[in-house]
Amino acid sequence: xxxxxxxxxxxxxxxxxxxxxxxxxxxxxxxxxxxxxxxxxxxxxxxxxxxxxxxxxxxxxxxxxxxxxxxxxxxxxxxxxxxxxxxxxxxxxxxxxxxxxxxxxxxxxxxxxxxxxxxxxxx
Numbered sequence: 001x002x003x004x005x006x007x008x009x010x011x012x013x014x015x016x017x018x019x020x021x022x023x024x025x026x027x028x029x030x031x032x033x034x035x036x037x038x039x040x041x042x043x044x045x046x047x048x049x050x051x052x053x054x055x056x057x058x059x060x061x062x063x064x065x066x067x068x069x070x071x072x073x074x075x076x077x078x079x080x081x082x083x084x085x086x087x088x089x090x091x092x093x094x095x096x097x098x099x100x101x102x103x104x105x106x107x108x109x110x111x112x113x114x115x116x117x118x119x120x121x122x123x
Contacts, residue, residue, distance in 0.1 A: 003076045003077055004074070004075070004076060005073070005074070005075055005076065005077055005095055006072070006073070006074050007031070007033050007049065007072070007073055008033065008070070008071065008072045008073075008103070009031040009032050009033035009034070009049070009070070009071070009073075010031065010032050010068055010069065010070050010071075011029050011030065011031060011032075011065055011066065011067055011068060011069045011071065012030045012031070012032050012048065012067065013029075013030060013067050014065075014066050014067050015027045015028070015029045015061055015062045015065055015066075016028045016029075017058065017059075017062040024054065024055070025054065025055055025056075025058040025059055026052065026053070026054055026058050027052070027053040027054075027057075027058035027059075027061050027062050028050065028051070028052055028053075029050075029051045029053070029061065029065065030048055030049065030050055030051070031048070031049045031051055031071065031073060032046050032047075032048055033046065033047050033048075033049065034046050035047065049073075049094075049095050050093075050094045050095065051073055051075065051094065051095045051096075051097050052094055052095070052096055052097065053096075053097045053100070054096075057097060057098075057099075057100065060100075061097075061100060064102050065102060069102065069103075070102075070103040071100055071101065071102055071103060072100065072101040072103065073095060073097050073099075073100050074097070074098055074099040074100070075095045075096050075097040075098045075099070076095070076096050076098065077093060077094075077095060077096075078093070078094055078095070078096050079091065079092070079093055080092045080093075080094070
């Protein structure tokens, strides 16, 4: 089976970092990705993806990224579910990042340049 996602977008807020008692490190980010087409009324359409990063990848993203950072994310889609306080089953989707490339924009030319920070979850 094949479960892989790849997309580029911007962080909607600063990364949220958490270190657990067992030493595991987690970082959560939300990425805004514009769709390649517009709505019938001409408005730009944007999707928002919740991304979870672990271990060294979490530390590096927390250190290098902030609101508005342009990144490329490679990972897998994970489905979860839970029962809320009202007793209803809630289903969620999130991306578990396996790799992230941090990009910057040259404000003068609007060209995208790589910051040579390639972050991999295998750290």
